[in-house]
Amino acid sequence: MLTDNHGRKINYLRLAVTDRCNLRCFYCMPEEGNNWLARTELMSWEEMLRICRVMTGMGINKIRITGGEPFVRKDIMSFLSALSALPGLDQLTITTNGVLTTPLVPELKKMGIRAVNLSLDTLDRNRFLAITHRDELNNVLATMHALLAHNIEVKINAVVMEGRNIQDITTLVALTKELPVQVRFIEEMPFNGAESHYTTLQWDHVQILQTIKNSYPDIYKIPDPKYATAYNYKIPGHKGDIGIIAAYTRSFCGTCNRIRLTPQGTLKTCLYEGGGMNIKDLMRLGATDQELASAIISAVGTKAQDGHEAERTTHLNGIHQSMATIGG
Numbered sequence: 001m002l003t004d005n006h007g008r009k010i011n012y013l014r015l016a017v018t019d020r021c022n023l024r025c026f027y028c029m030p031e032e033g034n035n036w037l038a039r040t041e042l043m044s045w046e047e048m049l050r051i052c053r054v055m056t057g058m059g060i061n062k063i064r065i066t067g068g069e070p071f072v073r074k075d076i077m078s079f080l081s082a083l084s085a086l087p088g089l090d091q092l093t094i095t096t097n098g099v100l101t102t103p104l105v106p107e108l109k110k111m112g113i114r115a116v117n118l119s120l121d122t123l124d125r126n127r128f129l130a131i132t133h134r135d136e137l138n139n140v141l142a143t144m145h146a147l148l149a150h151n152i153e154v155k156i157n158a159v160v161m162e163g164r165n166i167q168d169i170t171t172l173v174a175l176t177k178e179l180p181v182q183v184r185f186i187e188e189m190p191f192n193g194a195e196s197h198y199t200t201l202q203w204d205h206v207q208i209l210q211t212i213k214n215s216y217p218d219i220y221k222i223p224d225p226k227y228a229t230a231y232n233y234k235i236p237g238h239k240g241d242i243g244i245i246a247a248y249t250r251s252f253c254g255t256c257n258r259i260r261l262t263p264q265g266t267l268k269t270c271l272y273e274g275g276g277m278n279i280k281d282l283m284r285l286g287a288t289d290q291e292l293a294s295a296i297i298s299a300v301g302t303k304a305q306d307g308h309e310a311e312r313t314t315h316l317n318g319i320h321q322s323m324a325t326i327g328g
Contacts, residue, residue, distance in 0.1 A: 001059035002296070004269070004303040012227070012258045013060045015048065017076065018068040019263050023097050024133040025121075027159055027188055043265045043280045045079045049086075051261065051279055054292050056088035064093045064117075068263070071100040077107060084111045095119065095157070098143035099136045105146040115153040118144055121161070122168040123175075131164055144181070154181045155243070160203045161188050169208065170215045176240030184230050184243035205231065205246040212242065227257045259300065267296065269303040 002010040019037050021029070043051075052063060063083065070076055084092050094108070095117040101108075108116070120140055122128050128137040147154050158165070158172055172183045185208045187201060212233075213219055222234045222241065230243030260268040265280025277299045282292060 012062045014260045018073040021069040062091040066095045098140035101143040109150040117155045122165045176238040181240040186245040187248040
């Protein structure tokens with residue numbers, strides 16, 4: 001098992017396969033959009049599969065595929081099929097915006113995908129358009145229902161934003177009444193590739209929970225799974241449940257078991273880390289699998305205690321990268 005310098009076992013890789021996306025959510029990328037990476041700057045599918053094989057040999061047994069939007073990259077399904085067959089990989093999950101995903105759900109089920117995180121910040125068509133700059137809400141909802149019809153676990157990720165979707169908090173909670181989904185409300189983070197668009201966070205996890213309690217006073221706390229990033233809650237009589245992720249407050253960092261790999265091959269041991277080690281360059285310079293493993297061990301051995309420490313030591317000029325560039 002990989003172990004960091006704080007004694008934490010690292011068994012979870014978040015792999016971003018592309019920086020491109022078919023939505024333009026303002027909190028994820030600059031208003032004018034990203035400067036997309038050239039194809040040669042991205043890791044190839046073969047390079048991604050190789051580094052994942054090295055990592056599963058080192059104890060990584062859970063991989064989440066992110067982007068950008070994973071399904072905009074050509075041949076993603078062939079890659080997922082090969083990845084799902086890696087020895088030692090127990091869980092392969094995906095985060096998607098759901099725009100292109102509906103027709104792919106049966107194949108995802110066949111290859112053993114058991115859980116999908118669906119990004120959905122509002123159930124209102126006009127607000128969806130205002131947030132994402134695309135009129136795709138119906139396609140996202142179709143994906144949600146297709147996943148549930150195939151008995152794939154669905155977690156809905158909703159970023160809580162002042163002046164954008166506060167009125168959607170209780171509407172999204174209401175989904176859990178009849179649907180076996182977990183709706184997870186996420187504190188907004190300054191990862192839009194520009195200067196932070198707020199000076200203080202108005203909607204932290206405490207305020208989000210209080211808003212839910214105002215409509216559902218009988219909501220109660222349920223146990224959080226090991227390594228969970230969300231505080232988990234249940235409303236009596238509801239099929240689904242609620243999660244609140246203190247992503248900006250970063251109160252879950254102490255038990256972090258994750259590392260990230262960006263589309264261009266940068267290994268990041270923390271979301272708030274400004275730099276990282278480029279695995280792709282090592283591979284293209286001819287590194288052996290053992291040399292790659294040694295480099296990964298070295299990087300994990302300098303992992304920050306939490307996101308605050310990582311930000312203090314690497315954050316420059318008040319600007320964070322775009323979440324699409326880092327990997328959601």
